[in-house]
Amino acid sequence: MRVLRLTLQYDGAGFVGWQRQAQGASIQGLLEDALATIEGYPPAVVGAGRTDAGVHALGQVASVRLAHAIPEDALVRALNAMLPGSVRVLDAVEADPAFHARFDARAKTYAYRILNRAAGSAFDRRYAWHLGQPLDRAAMAGAARLVVGTHDFAAFQASGSAATSTVRTMFDASIRAAPGLDEVLGAPFGSAARGAGDLVVFVVRGDGFLRHMVRGLAGTLVEIGLGRMRPDDLAALLREGRREEAGPTAPAHGLFLVGVEYEPRDLKPGPESR
Amino acid sequence: MRVLRLTLQYDGAGFVGWQRQAQGASIQGLLEDALATIEGYPPAVVGAGRTDAGVHALGQVASVRLAHAIPEDALVRALNAMLPGSVRVLDAVEADPAFHARFDARAKTYAYRILNRAAGSAFDRRYAWHLGQPLDRAAMAGAARLVVGTHDFAAFQASGSAATSTVRTMFDASIRAAPGLDEVLGAPFGSAARGAGDLVVFVVRGDGFLRHMVRGLAGTLVEIGLGRMRPDDLAALLREGRREEAGPTAPAHGLFLVGVEYEPRDLKPGPESR
Numbered sequence: 190m191r192v193l194r195l196t197l198q199y200d201g202a203g204f205v206g207w208q209r210q211a212q213g214a215s216i217q218g219l220l221e222d223a224l225a226t227i228e229g230y231p232p233a234v235v236g237a238g239r240t241d242a243g244v245h246a247l248g249q250v251a252s253v254r255l256a257h258a259i260p261e262d263a264l265v266r267a268l269n270a271m272l273p274g275s276v277r278v279l280d281a282v283e284a285d286p287a288f289h290a291r292f293d294a295r296a297k298t299y300a301y302r303i304l305n306r307a308a309g310s311a312f313d314r315r316y317a318w319h320l321g322q323p324l325d326r327a328a329m330a331g332a333a334r335l336v337v338g339t340h341d342f343a344a345f346q347a348s349g350s351a352a353t354s355t356v357r358t359m360f361d362a363s364i365r366a367a368p369g370l371d372e373v374l375g376a377p378f379g380s381a382a383r384g385a386g387d388l389v390v391f392v393v394r395g396d397g398f399l400r401h402m403v404r405g406l407a408g409t410l411v412e413i414g415l416g417r418m419r420p421d422d423l424a425a426l427l428r429e430g431r432r433e434e435a436g437p438t439a440p441a442h443g444l445f446l447v448g449v450e451y452e453p454r455d456l457k458p459g460p461e462s463r
Numbered sequence: 464m465r466v467l468r469l470t471l472q473y474d475g476a477g478f479v480g481w482q483r484q485a486q487g488a489s490i491q492g493l494l495e496d497a498l499a500t501i502e503g504y505p506p507a508v509v510g511a512g513r514t515d516a517g518v519h520a521l522g523q524v525a526s527v528r529l530a531h532a533i534p535e536d537a538l539v540r541a542l543n544a545m546l547p548g549s550v551r552v553l554d555a556v557e558a559d560p561a562f563h564a565r566f567d568a569r570a571k572t573y574a575y576r577i578l579n580r581a582a583g584s585a586f587d588r589r590y591a592w593h594l595g596q597p598l599d600r601a602a603m604a605g606a607a608r609l610v611v612g613t614h615d616f617a618a619f620q621a622s623g624s625a626a627t628s629t630v631r632t633m634f635d636a637s638i639r640a641a642p643g644l645d646e647v648l649g650a651p652f653g654s655a656a657r658g659a660g661d662l663v664v665f666v667v668r669g670d671g672f673l674r675h676m677v678r679g680l681a682g683t684l685v686e687i688g689l690g691r692m693r694p695d696d697l698a699a700l701l702r703e704g705r706r707e708e709a710g711p712t713a714p715a716h717g718l719f720l721v722g723v724e725y726e727p728r729d730l731k732p733g734p735e736s737r
Contacts, residue, residue: 316648
């Protein structure tokens with residue numbers, strides 16, 4: 190049995206999320222069903238991040254044990270031929286036999302995209318939360334820095350969750366400007382950039398994330414950007430963990446799982462491990 | 464009566480094209496219906512480029528005569544509140560009373576986006592033609608340059624078209640590399656760029672375009688990029704105009720109307736014209 194590490198991207202619209210559910214299409218379910226046509230039965234696919242319904246991924250990582258001897262590049266082609274165009278396998282590599290995409294992840298990076306201008310975008314409407322009122326980016330950036338470090342994120346957990354511990358460590362957290370997709374599509378071709386950097390992007394990298402945590406942080410940062418909360422309120426939420434005082438959960442379609450990091454040994458099996 | 468110049472963007476998927484048809488949703492039809500709620504009857508909206516079904520626009524320009532005194536910024540907000548999210552009015556300005564979006568256009572720029580890598584993209588699947596076989600970009604660039612100048616483009620016209628003249632002048636035509644949308648979404652956030660510039664973009668700027676002309680040129684350039692035609696074949700097509708020898712018409716979803724250019728006088732009414 191080989192253990193394979195798959196890197197994949199998906200447009201989260203129309204899916205119930207990463208995880209297989211009783212009803213609806215999930216990315217895990219589609220992958221397992223596609224792998225079943227190769228393996229003969231559906232093998233269990235483990236995802237690094239269990240993204241919710243509507244959340245996108247640029248670099249989700251999954252692990253799967255496979256008995257079939259199909260070469261990695263043929264596997265990528267076969268899976269992409271079976272999966273819908275909104276889910277693409279970018280890469281498959283043989284990993285250490287003990288590799289587990291979720292337990293071995295050392296860091297994950299999420300980006301939450303906010304389009305902050307009067308008119309929405311025909312192209313970012315699926316990929317960014319549109320807010321017409323101007324956001325105070327400096328206040329948001331100051332508040333985002335408070336998230337860095339080890340904190341109890343209980344205030345930013347989905348209600349009804351029962352994580353054993355709500356303490357997580359954030360290595361980086363920042364607010365960045367970025368061009369909208371329409372600016373990107375038009376910029377190299379001479380169309381006038383209508384204000385470079387219409388997007389406010391919250392980027393956060395940490396050792397783990399509670400359910401709805403990034404969307405809860407993004408919603409709270411937006412309240413700060415609108416002047417309805419102060420950076421001190423975020424500090425208090427991290428100290429006291431009262432969920433009812435956090436900002437609203439930002440909508441799913443602005444959130445991207447950007448990438449997952451592992452120890453190098455998990456990725457390149459040495460000769461002794463084969 | 465004021466004449467207003469509207470700048471708009473749209474995602475062409477799901478539309479029958481710019482022009483109102485007996486069946487199906489058109490951008491012109493949606494705009495006229497939305498304006499009717501303000502004006503009391505649907506005013507005729509003229510578009511600079513009559514984009515086909517599935518073709519996108521980043522900077523389409525339209526003109527309309529309006530009796531209602533609604534301020535420009537209120538008009539933009541009202542239209543965007545009525546239009547679907549896939550069509551956005553970016554701007555409305557009062558123009559010279561004689562301004563006509565189609566007849567007064569001096570140049571239009573189109574971009575045809577080709578994603579050229581083995582795996583498709585979950586994000587570019589709506590906005591680029593995916594071709595897995597490697598394209599010879601240098602050969603395509605050399606051929607694209609042949610398009611510049613005044614030529615009879617009869618070989619690149621949709622069958623059944625009856626344009627009075629098939630001679631058009633192209634001011635610029637080039638092949639450019641550009642990052643895919645997944646590269647753009649991931650790049651600022653530390654995700655590994657999987658080969659910068661997965662896109663091959665054909666950009667062309669000219670005084671006018673025949674129906675399907677850019678898609679016919681793009682299809683022919685792809686044949687050249689695949690080694691199935693030579694740049695000389697494109698030169699012969701421009702000389703002899705035999706449609707059956709051109710490459711296939713590239714699919715609509717890779718094409719963008721990037722922008723439209725006018726004489727400055729059309730845009731800024733002087734005091735004598737008010």
